[in-house]
Amino acid sequence: MKVPVILLSLAASGVALQSTLAFVPSSSQLQLSMLPDTADQEYITPAEDRVSVDRRNLLLKTMAVSILLGFDGVKPAGAIPEQKVYSSNAKNMIRLGEGDSSGGSVYDNNPASPKARSRRAMVGCKNTSARSLAGEAIGNSRLNEKECNQLVMKGESDFMLNALTKLDCPSCPYGIGER
Numbered sequence: 001m002k003v004p005v006i007l008l009s010l011a012a013s014g015v016a017l018q019s020t021l022a023f024v025p026s027s028s029q030l031q032l033s034m035l036p037d038t039a040d041q042e043y044i045t046p047a048e049d050r051v052s053v054d055r056r057n058l059l060l061k062t063m064a065v066s067i068l069l070g071f072d073g074v075k076p077a078g079a080i081p082e083q084k085v086y087s088s089n090a091k092n093m094i095r096l097g098e099g100d101s102s103g104g105s106v107y108d109n110n111p112a113s114p115k116a117r118s119r120r121a122m123v124g125c126k127n128t129s130a131r132s133l134a135g136e137a138i139g140n141s142r143l144n145e146k147e148c149n150q151l152v153m154k155g156e157s158d159f160m161l162n163a164l165t166k167l168d169c170p171s172c173p174y175g176i177g178e179r
Contacts, residue, residue, distance in 0.1 A: 100171040107175030109164040114155075121157035124164045125149050129179040134163035 085091050092104065111117050124130040125148035135143030138151075138159050152160060169177030 101173045102171050102175060103173070105175070106170070107168075109161055109168060109175070114157075117157045117161060118152055118155075120164065121152040121160035122149060123174055124160040124176065125152060127167075127174065127176045130160065130163050130167055130176050133166060133179060134160045137163060 085094060095104065107120070108116075109120065111120055124134065125145055131143050131145065131148050132141070134148065135141055140147070148160065164176060167177045167179070169175060172178075
């Protein structure tokens with residue numbers, strides 16, 4: 001008659017398998033029976049140097065059962081819940097990681113006040129693609145930053161604001177997209 005001595009749980013690939021070590025009172029042998037396969041039993045005597053079970057067979061049995069049951073231990077990406085973010089720095093890092101380089105700002109390419117219009121046009125003069133598009137609109141295909149700034153300082157900001165409206169990109173730096 002076998003009396004259970006130790007109940008072990010083996011976790012391999014996300015599956016918990018149970019193995020039972022039982023002591024046979026009539027002899028000094030320790031018997032390992034692995035569930036669900038009890039036909040393949042090994043007897044180990046405590047006096048032997050070989051106290052450990054054949055690890056390869058145990059691993060193969062565990063992997064076979066986990067593969068048959070369909071547990072591969074990998075969680076799908078949709079199963080991980082979205083993390084709650086509390087700091088503004090963490091929110092900015094998440095936003096940058098998603099490809100939004102706007103700095104969290106919303107840019108208006110048609111401001112109401114003339115000063116705001118000239119400030120926005122000056123920002124556009126610093127961008128190469130905005131300058132080239134605005135230069136094409138006024139007939140100067142090689143408009144450099146100095147000439148652009150001089151035009152805006154004279155009060156002509158509409159040419160640049162029209163170019164910025166065409167290049168509008170809310171997730172780009174300064175709200176100006178590339179051509």
